[in-house]
Amino acid sequence: MIKSRQYEQQLIDEFLKNLEELPKVRAKLEVEQPLPADAKIDLKVVGKDVTLLVEAKRAGYPRDVQQAIWQLRRAKEALPSHEEIVLVMIAEYLSPGAKAQLRAEHIGYFESGGSMYLPAPGAYCYVEKPSAKPFERAVRSLYSGRRAQVIHTLLVHHERWFGVHELAEVSMVSPATVSEVCSELERQDWVSLQGKGPRKKRQLSQPTALLDAWAKEVKERPAPTMDRYYVPGVKADGLMQRVGEQFGKSNIEYAVSHEFAAQRYAPFLSSISQIRLRMIKSTKSQAVISEIGARSVVEGSNLGIIETDAGELLFRNEIDTIWLASPVQVYLDLMHGEGRSIEMADHLRKERIGF
Known part of the structure; x- marks a missing residue:
């Protein structure tokens, strides 16, 4: 039915439950083998048949989305062309950039916690809810304490290329903190890379997206004590x-x-x-x-x-x-x-x- 990883099974079960809560929608998980994707779901929407091809990931960032889209489109080629097919990526966490990219490509998505985008004929659905708490906490920690100093530096000097040690010195933090922040920004596809190994440098390529994300996080937390x-x-x-x-x-x-x-x-x-x-x-x-x-x-x-x-x-x-x-x-x-x-x-x- 699906790959053996437990989190994928849980994700698909959760996705099915949310689908069945939609009005005038019936969902059935396809059990035949082999499957071209992680899951195939047959939907009946107001009497019309729709097939969902599903790719499951633990977390989705822009670069993961590119790979998932390629895998889903390849899987679609294995199905009869007369079927009404909707491609869907599901994950425990999807970054805001990943969600925006999927919507732009008209690819559906589902995230643990209930966020869902489903561009199916007769059952268009768009629901936005808070992300799963462990991932939400990880995102919030990026914009607080020492990590926030690295973000601040990159925004102020967004046209500058930085090595790890140089960025650590300007930000007044340890190289380890810089590496943590940069790894997250790479997952978000917000930095450009140059060189390899000790000579590797990074430049903030998406300052608007980064500042938007930081401002959104600031709005959601209590104001500092004054x-x-x-x-x-x-x-x-x-x-x-x-x-x-x-x-x-x-x-x-x-x-x-x-x-x-x-x-x-x-x-x-x-x-x-x-x-x-x-x-x-x-x-x-x-x-x-x-x-x-x-x-x-x-x-x-x-x-x-x-x-x-x-x-x-x-x-x-x-x-x-x-x-x-x-x-x-x-x-x-x-x-x-x-x-x-x-x-x-x-x-x-x-x-x-x-x-």
């Missing part, structure tokens, strides 16, 4: 000047982000009322916050501070004596903003980031 303060009798520009001077005197490392930084990079709003920044906590930081006249508040704040580490201050820029987070970091922070922050993020991306 301490809120109110400094009376001063507008945003004056407050920023005061913060910059006091933090500079005390050698406190920081980077302004969110709306204020976006406005400096690519003016969009007529005025900004709040300042939000990342700061590396030190023995002096709380005293300096008091010196600028800030008092802790629950609401009505005009100063927000996120405690962070040096990795999140990568690629900050000093403009008019004020340290701003990188445009990429500002864009991501705006995903958790308020009011017109998403519009501001889109404007910043278009005017300053460029992809």
